[in-house]
Amino acid sequence: MSSLTNIPCRSRRVQRIGFILLLSAFAVVALAQDGSLRPPSSAVAGQAASIGTSGSGSATFYLIGPSSTIKRDVQLGQDISLAPKEIQAAGRYVAVVCSGGCTSAPFFVSPAKPASMIFLVHPSRAPVAQNDVVSGVAVPLDEYQNVVLAPTAIEFQLAAKGSAGSSRTIEAKDGVAWFRTSSGKSAGPLQVEASINDVTARRVVQQVASDPCHLRIKGERTPKGIMVETDPVRDCSGNPVPDGTIVTFTAKDGDETSTVDAPVKQDVARARIVAKGPVVISAASGVVMGNELRIGGQE
Amino acid sequence: MRSLLQKLRNKTVWGAAPVILLLAALPLLSAPTDPAPDVTLDSAKASPRSVEPLTQRSVLRDYRFAWSNLAQAVESNSTQPLNGLFVGTANTWVTDAVESQRRNGLTSRYSNQRHHLQAVFYAPEGDLIELRDSAEYDLEILDGGKTIHNEHARVNYVVLMTPAADRWVIRQMQSVAQF
Numbered sequence: 001m002s003s004l005t006n007i008p009c010r011s012r013r014v015q016r017i018g019f020i021l022l023l024s025a026f027a028v029v030a031l032a033q034d035g036s037l038r039p040p041s042s043a044v045a046g047q048a049a050s051i052g053t054s055g056s057g058s059a060t061f062y063l064i065g066p067s068s069t070i071k072r073d074v075q076l077g078q079d080i081s082l083a084p085k086e087i088q089a090a091g092r093y094v095a096v097v098c099s100g101g102c103t104s105a106p107f108f109v110s111p112a113k114p115a116s117m118i119f120l121v122h123p124s125r126a127p128v129a130q131n132d133v134v135s136g137v138a139v140p141l142d143e144y145q146n147v148v149l150a151p152t153a154i155e156f157q158l159a160a161k162g163s164a165g166s167s168r169t170i171e172a173k174d175g176v177a178w179f180r181t182s183s184g185k186s187a188g189p190l191q192v193e194a195s196i197n198d199v200t201a202r203r204v205v206q207q208v209a210s211d212p213c214h215l216r217i218k219g220e221r222t223p224k225g226i227m228v229e230t231d232p233v234r235d236c237s238g239n240p241v242p243d244g245t246i247v248t249f250t251a252k253d254g255d256e257t258s259t260v261d262a263p264v265k266q267d268v269a270r271a272r273i274v275a276k277g278p279v280v281i282s283a284a285s286g287v288v289m290g291n292e293l294r295i296g297g298q299e
Numbered sequence: 300m301r302s303l304l305q306k307l308r309n310k311t312v313w314g315a316a317p318v319i320l321l322l323a324a325l326p327l328l329s330a331p332t333d334p335a336p337d338v339t340l341d342s343a344k345a346s347p348r349s350v351e352p353l354t355q356r357s358v359l360r361d362y363r364f365a366w367s368n369l370a371q372a373v374e375s376n377s378t379q380p381l382n383g384l385f386v387g388t389a390n391t392w393v394t395d396a397v398e399s400q401r402r403n404g405l406t407s408r409y410s411n412q413r414h415h416l417q418a419v420f421y422a423p424e425g426d427l428i429e430l431r432d433s434a435e436y437d438l439e440i441l442d443g444g445k446t447i448h449n450e451h452a453r454v455n456y457v458v459l460m461t462p463a464a465d466r467w468v469i470r471q472m473q474s475v476a477q478f
Contacts, residue, residue, distance in 0.1 A: 180423055
């Protein structure tokens with residue numbers, strides 16, 4: 001009987017010891033797998049960094065970033081090195097280690113120093129002497145094409161042939177700096193430059209003559225008709241208008257009116273008007289009217 | 300005795316019915332309720348140019364599509380859903396992210412997305428808009444079928460969008476610790 005009662009007692013003891021051992025083993029495994037992460041507090045794009053880990057044993061490490069995902073085996077308790085090329089994109093990364101369970105920690109990588117920029121300048125052709133017609137927007141980028149969001153002073157320089165250049169420094173706000181300016185008085189290329197330290201971007205705006213300002217015509221009767229032509233057509237700043245600018249000649253012969261459109265070619269527009277009687281000829285281009293020209297009848 | 304057994308069997312069947320129904324409905328309950336991201340845009344503070352109503356609608360529409368497509372791309376590990384709404388650096392980043400996920404056997408799941416956009420800069424010529432996105436979403440990252448990371452994330456993004464032929468496209472999308 002005693003043997004019969006002793007057997008369960010022993011087995012209970014064995015069970016208890018086994019249970020305690022099992023618990024201890026779990027605790028040891030749990031401690032070994034405790035892979036808490038210490039991500040870098042100020043990582044910079046394209047610069048090596050490391051993530052601290054605690055615990056012991058092997059684990060799988062994941063790094064999920066804006067442009068890449070990394071998976072590799074690591075040893076807990078040792079720092080995980082991140083190579084410069086593994087954190088080139090600025091933004092939020094999630095570091096994860098899994099050893100049984102998973103532990104994660106997000107961290108941010110900030111952009112490196114400016115190395116290039118987006119530089120938009122408008123328009124490509126601008127009429128002279130127009131207010132606020134030229135504008136530019138600059139966005140500084142680091143060498144990995146991250147937008148540099150830290151306040152950055154950008155110098156804009158404008159230089160046109162035959163006039164003193166101008167310069168202004170604007171601090172980029174939220175990664176963007178912009179300017180707006182009037183066009184110069186002379187036709188020709190306007191060089192627009194944006195600089196951040198030794199990084200420079202250049203664009204060219206072609207300044208062209210504005211609308212014709214004064215229009216004067218002269219003419220004479222010839223055997224083939226009345227030949228009329230303008231004086232050199234210029235805008236109000238004295239720039240010759242571009243070839244192809246249309247000048248409309250109107251001839252009034254009694255009750256009859258006829259019109260001829262002629263393009264400016266090398267500053268002058270020419271037309272031939274066929275009329276036998278006396279005529280009054282005028283010219284217009286855009287909103288400008290020229291003088292009236294009276295030509296007598298054919299003899 | 301037999302009738303007692305029958306009664307018990309009936310009770311078991313009827314008792315199990317709600318459990319069976321619940322199990323059957325479980326996949327439906329766990330599916331995202333609304334896969335389309337919820338996006339709002341505040342353009343009152345945009346400068347130097349004010350955002351035209353038509354532009355506001357287009358930006359809102361295309362940003363929503365972009366995030367919906369991004370979520371599909373990282374969940375299916377395919378760049379096909381991106382559908383040209385990301386260009387330049389943004390496209391390179393998203394494409395690289397999808398391809399490196401695929402190489403490593405990972406997938407990501409964005410759900411319950413909410414984006415509050417604020418237009419902070421609209422270029423004088425209307426060819427660039429800068430947005431701040433205060434985003435919130437559930438992010439689940441899986442290795443094979445195993446979830447390795449699950450969080451309700453609040454992330455701030457600085458976004459540059461430019462107009463294309465028939466839509467606004469994302470040129471830069473950079474998450475930041477704070478605005």
